[in-house]
Amino acid sequence: MLSPEAIANIDYELTKYPANQRQAAVMSALRIVQMERGWLSKESITEVAQYLGMPEIAAMEVATFYNMYDLHPVGQYKVTVCTNISCMLRGSDEIVNYLQSKLGVGFNEITPDGKFCLKEGECMGCCGGAPLMHVNNTEMHEFLTIEKVDAIIEGLK
Amino acid sequence: MAATKKSTMQKTVVKTDIAGQTLVTLRTLTEENPASLETYLKLGGYASLKRIVTEKVKATDIITEVKNSGLRGRGGAGFPTGLKWSFMPRYFDGTKYLVCNTDEGEPGTFKDRDIIRYNPHQLIEGMVIAAYTLGARVGYNYIHGEIWQDYEFFEGALQEARDAGYLGENLFGSNFSFDLYAVHGYGAYICGEETALIESIEGKKGQPRFKPPFPASYGVFGKPTNVNNTESYTSIPWIMQHGGKAFADLGVPNSGGTKIFAVSGHVEKPGNYEVKMGMPFRELLALTGGVWKGRQLKAVIPGGPSTAVVPAAAMMDVTMDYDGLSKARSSIGAGSMIVMDETTCMVKTLHRLSYFFYEESCGQCTPCREGTGWVYRVLDRIVNGQGKMEDLDLLTDISNNISGRTICALGEAAATPVLSFIKHFRPEFEYYIQHGKSMVDGK
Amino acid sequence: MLNIEIDGKSIEVEHGSTIIDAADKVGIAIPRFCYHPKLSVAANCRMCLVQVEKFNKPLPACATPVADGMKIFTRSKEAIKAQQSVMEFLLINHPLDCPICDQGGECDLQDIAVAYGASGSRYTEEKRVVVNKYIGPLVSTDMTRCIQCTRCVRFLQEVGGMQELGMVGRGEHAEITAYVDKSVNSELSGNIIDLCPVGALTSKPFKYSARSWELTRRPSIAPHDSLGSHIEVHVKDNKVMRVLPREKESINECWLSDRDRFSYEGLNSPDRLKVPMIKHNGAWVETDWKTAIEFASGQIKDITNQYGADALGVLVSPNSTMEEGYLAKHLASGLGCGNVDYRLRQTDFRLDGKRVGTPWMGVNIDEIEKLDRILLIGSNIRNEHPLLAQRFRKAVANGAELSIVSPLDNDPLMDIAHKVIVRPNDMVNVLGQILKAMSGLQRLSLCLPPTLTKLLEEIKVRPNTQAMAESLAGHGKDYDLIAPKVGIFLGNMALSDPRFTEMYSMAEAIGGISGAKGGILPAAANSTGMHLMGVMPSSTGMHARAMLEVPRKAYLLVNIEPELDCQHAALAKEAMQKAECVVALTAFKSQALEHADILLPIAPFTETSGTFMSMEGRVQSFYAAVKPLGECRPAWKVLRVLANTLGLDGFEFESSEQVKNTIFGGEKPSHVVWRSLNNNLKELVEIEVKIKSSGLQRIGEVPQNESDPIVRRATSLQKTKYNIRPMARMCEMQIQALGLADGDIVLAKQDKGSAVLKVKLDNHVAMGCVRVAASHELTTGLGDLMGDITLEKSSETDYKPYDTLIMEARA
Numbered sequence A: 001m002l003s004p005e006a007i008a009n010i011d012y013e014l015t016k017y018p019a020n021q022r023q024a025a026v027m028s029a030l031r032i033v034q035m036e037r038g039w040l041s042k043e044s045i046t047e048v049a050q051y052l053g054m055p056e057i058a059a060m061e062v063a064t065f066y067n068m069y070d071l072h073p074v075g076q077y078k079v080t081v082c083t084n085i086s087c088m089l090r091g092s093d094e095i096v097n098y099l100q101s102k103l104g105v106g107f108n109e110i111t112p113d114g115k116f117c118l119k120e121g122e123c124m125g126c127c128g129g130a131p132l133m134h135v136n137n138t139e140m141h142e143f144l145t146i147e148k149v150d151a152i153i154e155g156l157k
Numbered sequence B: 001m002a003a004t005k006k007s008t009m010q011k012t013v014v015k016t017d018i019a020g021q022t023l024v025t026l027r028t029l030t031e032e033n034p035a036s037l038e039t040y041l042k043l044g045g046y047a048s049l050k051r052i053v054t055e056k057v058k059a060t061d062i063i064t065e066v067k068n069s070g071l072r073g074r075g076g077a078g079f080p081t082g083l084k085w086s087f088m089p090r091y092f093d094g095t096k097y098l099v100c101n102t103d104e105g106e107p108g109t110f111k112d113r114d115i116i117r118y119n120p121h122q123l124i125e126g127m128v129i130a131a132y133t134l135g136a137r138v139g140y141n142y143i144h145g146e147i148w149q150d151y152e153f154f155e156g157a158l159q160e161a162r163d164a165g166y167l168g169e170n171l172f173g174s175n176f177s178f179d180l181y182a183v184h185g186y187g188a189y190i191c192g193e194e195t196a197l198i199e200s201i202e203g204k205k206g207q208p209r210f211k212p213p214f215p216a217s218y219g220v221f222g223k224p225t226n227v228n229n230t231e232s233y234t235s236i237p238w239i240m241q242h243g244g245k246a247f248a249d250l251g252v253p254n255s256g257g258t259k260i261f262a263v264s265g266h267v268e269k270p271g272n273y274e275v276k277m278g279m280p281f282r283e284l285l286a287l288t289g290g291v292w293k294g295r296q297l298k299a300v301i302p303g304g305p306s307t308a309v310v311p312a313a314a315m316m317d318v319t320m321d322y323d324g325l326s327k328a329r330s331s332i333g334a335g336s337m338i339v340m341d342e343t344t345c346m347v348k349t350l351h352r353l354s355y356f357f358y359e360e361s362c363g364q365c366t367p368c369r370e371g372t373g374w375v376y377r378v379l380d381r382i383v384n385g386q387g388k389m390e391d392l393d394l395l396t397d398i399s400n401n402i403s404g405r406t407i408c409a410l411g412e413a414a415a416t417p418v419l420s421f422i423k424h425f426r427p428e429f430e431y432y433i434q435h436g437k438s439m440v441d442g443k
Numbered sequence C: 001m002l003n004i005e006i007d008g009k010s011i012e013v014e015h016g017s018t019i020i021d022a023a024d025k026v027g028i029a030i031p032r033f034c035y036h037p038k039l040s041v042a043a044n045c046r047m048c049l050v051q052v053e054k055f056n057k058p059l060p061a062c063a064t065p066v067a068d069g070m071k072i073f074t075r076s077k078e079a080i081k082a083q084q085s086v087m088e089f090l091l092i093n094h095p096l097d098c099p100i101c102d103q104g105g106e107c108d109l110q111d112i113a114v115a116y117g118a119s120g121s122r123y124t125e126e127k128r129v130v131v132n133k134y135i136g137p138l139v140s141t142d143m144t145r146c147i148q149c150t151r152c153v154r155f156l157q158e159v160g161g162m163q164e165l166g167m168v169g170r171g172e173h174a175e176i177t178a179y180v181d182k183s184v185n186s187e188l189s190g191n192i193i194d195l196c197p198v199g200a201l202t203s204k205p206f207k208y209s210a211r212s213w214e215l216t217r218r219p220s221i222a223p224h225d226s227l228g229s230h231i232e233v234h235v236k237d238n239k240v241m242r243v244l245p246r247e248k249e250s251i252n253e254c255w256l257s258d259r260d261r262f263s264y265e266g267l268n269s270p271d272r273l274k275v276p277m278i279k280h281n282g283a284w285v286e287t288d289w290k291t292a293i294e295f296a297s298g299q300i301k302d303i304t305n306q307y308g309a310d311a312l313g314v315l316v317s318p319n320s321t322m323e324e325g326y327l328a329k330h331l332a333s334g335l336g337c338g339n340v341d342y343r344l345r346q347t348d349f350r351l352d353g354k355r356v357g358t359p360w361m362g363v364n365i366d367e368i369e370k371l372d373r374i375l376l377i378g379s380n381i382r383n384e385h386p387l388l389a390q391r392f393r394k395a396v397a398n399g400a401e402l403s404i405v406s407p408l409d410n411d412p413l414m415d416i417a418h419k420v421i422v423r424p425n426d427m428v429n430v431l432g433q434i435l436k437a438m439s440g441l442q443r444l445s446l447c448l449p450p451t452l453t454k455l456l457e458e459i460k461v462r463p464n465t466q467a468m469a470e471s472l473a474g475h476g477k478d479y480d481l482i483a484p485k486v487g488i489f490l491g492n493m494a495l496s497d498p499r500f501t502e503m504y505s506m507a508e509a510i511g512g513i514s515g516a517k518g519g520i521l522p523a524a525a526n527s528t529g530m531h532l533m534g535v536m537p538s539s540t541g542m543h544a545r546a547m548l549e550v551p552r553k554a555y556l557l558v559n560i561e562p563e564l565d566c567q568h569a570a571l572a573k574e575a576m577q578k579a580e581c582v583v584a585l586t587a588f589k590s591q592a593l594e595h596a597d598i599l600l601p602i603a604p605f606t607e608t609s610g611t612f613m614s615m616e617g618r619v620q621s622f623y624a625a626v627k628p629l630g631e632c633r634p635a636w637k638v639l640r641v642l643a644n645t646l647g648l649d650g651f652e653f654e655s656s657e658q659v660k661n662t663i664f665g666g667e668k669p670s671h672v673v674w675r676s677l678n679n680n681l682k683e684l685v686e687i688e689v690k691i692k693s694s695g696l697q698r699i700g701e702v703p704q705n706e707s708d709p710i711v712r713r714a715t716s717l718q719k720t721k722y723n724i725r726p727m728a729r730m731c732e733m734q735i736q737a738l739g740l741a742d743g744d745i746v747l748a749k750q751d752k753g754s755a756v757l758k759v760k761l762d763n764h765v766a767m768g769c770v771r772v773a774a775s776h777e778l779t780t781g782l783g784d785l786m787g788d789i790t791l792e793k794s795s796e797t798d799y800k801p802y803d804t805l806i807m808e809a810r811a
């Protein structure tokens, strides 16, 4: 069951579109549910599809097309490091190596305490601040250094 | 509007060194609190809009002004904006739409983000003027997924504009109404392509549509739609304020106005630089503090990976405008300049880029879906020391076979780096294949 | 018109055509995978790239509109280079497992690779493997072979009406799949097998049973609904291996319903009766034809001699051919017996003798998509005529407004403009409201009988029926239509209803005012043909229902299983039980024929020649695709020999063609048909106004895969969701009103019979109704398909597992 807050948020997104185009809100709806539940289970996708009155498979197509939807649990904090060219040129590999050894996980793995999941990201549109990473799809951390990474991870613990 | 969104305006105090820049779309950067409505109003913001709406300026006059400005689409393709606007059907039974493309996801592109977080109202004003001109009733600004905080911030700016009467019903007491909403992407580079973006707004996978029909006749929800890049729209209020000719005169022939160059990679001060079109590359590089750590320049991707890489020597003579870059057999693209110093291994760089296109292909066209994967696998093999000399011709051939045979321009975008990297740096690739390691870093 | 040039050939094409349309028109082959003329253009496979003068890139022929003066080259160096490169890309990740692939020999990829590909592959990397999917009992998948053309996805969405497949993931990881563990449920799903240009989607029932080149293809006509779809029967070693659609634009286009495609499995069922059998001292013994026929004729003769000719009842399946129907009728009349009928699932015969001609659908099939306004009365169209539903869907997609009056609210997978979901009894009132509202909108120039006028006077028009009337009159949201093309159709539920006369009269009156076309949508392959030939009681004879209500001493059954094919299962069962002699011409051994005395094995449609006449009046003959199984004989021959043995005159037929010629009096069938098709009544008849207004009504729908003896034995179709155990389905309010709960066990009673059922929540059923599927072994104790029923709570112990019950029934 979608929570009342999720429904209120989805309803807000629905105000952006014509009344007969409920499917238009599916991306926000999936995002809202993911933010609330941490990740998108099949059940979550079904609930969203039903709420918007669209075929479940169409919602599934959307959920699997866009990178930022997580169709598997990602722990409490999903840390996504961009490794694309601008970041790579400014040392994202070092940041990745450091994070991997600090957290003791590789990409797409979750720390045993369930806190962190490390992901490789594609360009995040902030290349001026390279190297950079993203926490839980929302917080952007730019101009990363080893020290800064330490501070951020500490802050999350 | 049933619900409204609480403003989450953040305090942005930026100190930017604007020496050498000419600020048009980022003009609020000279101010303390650049993003606020007060700042924008102080700089004469929304005055053009008010004049246009209250004086009922004719749409054709506005389009003429935009044509005179020489403004070309800042999203990468460089299509003349005034001409594009003239394609929108004048009369249509039903809603016409306006879409702004803030989905910048091509590596090295980060200029539109600064517009929405430092000068959102100028974008809003530009869109309202465009809507007035084109008769659009509803607009969407599609914002790149990863910049969530900036999206939220922009939602706040929209609310500010609504509250101040610059958006909504019967603006300035006229019968012109326009609603503008922010839409959030969720991580797909392809949604920068305008028809994929439209599909995404409709709540579908971002798969580009075959054109024709073009968005001007079949866009959002099948209705006539105009799509422009953020920077394009944001140039409009300045053009309407100072006249098309003044804008054109900022630049050089065929490249009117200013352009934001998003400079990343091996420079001292990466960031956005809004300069006059036609600025020599040398000067622009100097503005960024030059190549970092005192190293030598090796190569530049001037407009984002979909534009051809240019070796240092050729780059040093280039002027930063449409014609200047096309003379260097590259293009201005979205102005996403990636600078590489002498320590850069071109094989590994291309390897990473090819992975990007492989991952980001939407998957509908055979050549792009199969070809990008093939290119990546061959490069992967080379980087892992399993390359063969024939692979270089194979890579060229595959890329040529992708290019020009797909629905959208991602096919070309994916082919361009492969073709240009191999063309300009072939010895580096041959070395890698022969020795199983990089000529540059020996690893 | 535009003038263009393709490969040097000048041609004139219509404005708006694409290059591929133009090339197809003049027979220039352009290779393609994603393009299909019946689907939206995706332009994703890129196989159709051609060179066009003045363009520096090759263009996809399927998506590029032609422009005047365009010069197109499909085999230039540029074009060939583009085609070869696309072919190379398509093959790099394709498994190339043709030797073990069912598509082998009829694979577009294989064919086009040979014709347009280059030899050898430069791809040395590892090939992609895609996890396979389960999408149901009919379609087998091998997704590694998929080339992502999305034809299947587009078909289900655009033609099937519901997106059941999708392409999930992105780029090279994109895969075609149904949602999580769901199967594809469309009743048109088999078409995606034909559409798939590679071996990713193949027929599950056909899997690995034959190679395409071993099959002989014979044309035939689909036997399960009255559309008259053209089919191609594929045969190997005198066995039907599969059935595919044969293209007929004006009927089935290039499609086929699953029922018509997969029912062939029933033909090869172990239930097939191969030799004549006679019941001897309660036990079945095999015998030879001569003995069987003589025995049958002897029995019939004895009984008619003893009790008179009307002691015989002849019941003919509406799925039998015209020839069979004709002979059955004449056999009866030769004996002096007028008790013949094909209308086995009808209860209301009050219109007999009142019709001007043969009732039919009133339009041609391909006119449906051009209608502007449609009223469907008592039809669950997807269940009854799956492929016809698709034509309605096209009409709605073209902007038609659909109104529905029905006891069932099943989603027809198209937009409904207006609907009223009520008990069948109340449908008459609703139609009356529409009529009354219409008469306020348009001039009522009909002379109505007093009862109808009285009914109309008492009726109060409600907003929704007012809206329906306005829609039918052409009023629209944005603009009004001056002369809308209106179609009004009555479906199976209306045809089986005891108030059919009222519904028909109302529909006729509404049609009269609105200038509508339309009529009935008869259920079976040859319903219209049977009516045309008058396979119906003589003026003194009994109709199908009367023959069961007042049991006959002897019955001649042609191609039916009485308790499954008749409107009142319990009556049918009892009548057969009481009869002294039941002679059944049947293709199957059957539990439902346990009370028969003589079983004569007849050939199903694939093993005989014959003629069906479709709902639009098309007379379509076909030949046998295979030789009769065992000692089966074509039913027309059996009837002829039986008549001969009975000593009747006028049965000297050597071939089914001769029978057909006799039926049409040597005239061209179409002439006869055009003279006789007519939905008008000689006059509007008096209707019954007073009806019992309370009480629960049964909606005894015949599930689509239970409609006749062949489908009932098609094993794969029986595994689909359309074949589930009958339940007492009701809406929430109705369940509550009866003090029941979802999942309760109830004893359903109708007349003398009953059935133990589970209550199932189904909000598609109108208040006041309970939906209990008919034509099922577990509901043969019940009575009228559409009639009164009572439910009382029963206990879990009465509810036996399905298997046990079937075993008990068969034992």
Ligand SMILES: Cc1cc2nc3c(=O)[nH]c(=O)nc-3n(C[C@H](O)[C@H](O)[C@H](O)COP(=O)(O)O)c2cc1C
Pocket (backbone or CB within 6 Å): B072, B073, B074, B075, B076, B077, B078, B079, B081, B084, B101, B102, B103, B104, B105, B106, B189, B190, B191, B192, B193, B194, B195, B227, B228, B229, B230, B232, B233, B408, B409, B410, B413
């Ligand atoms: C693969 C691909 C990615 C694109 N990404 C962007 C983008 O991120 N932002 C953008 O404005 N235009 C992008 N474009 C260009 C748009 O399709 C479109 O041309 C542009 O938004 C039009 O606006 P303009 O005329 O103002 O440039 C992209 C095109 C392609 C083919």
Ligand code: SF4
Pocket (backbone or CB within 6 Å): B190, B207, B208, B360, B361, B362, B363, B364, B365, B366, B368, B369, B406, B407, B408, B409, B410, B411
């Ligand atoms: S070129 Fe690539 S990204 Fe563009 S539509 Fe085709 S498959 Fe998708």
Ligand code: FES
Pocket (backbone or CB within 6 Å): C031, C032, C033, C034, C035, C042, C043, C044, C045, C046, C047, C048, C049, C060, C061, C062, C063
């Ligand atoms: S048939 Fe034209 S692109 Fe597939």
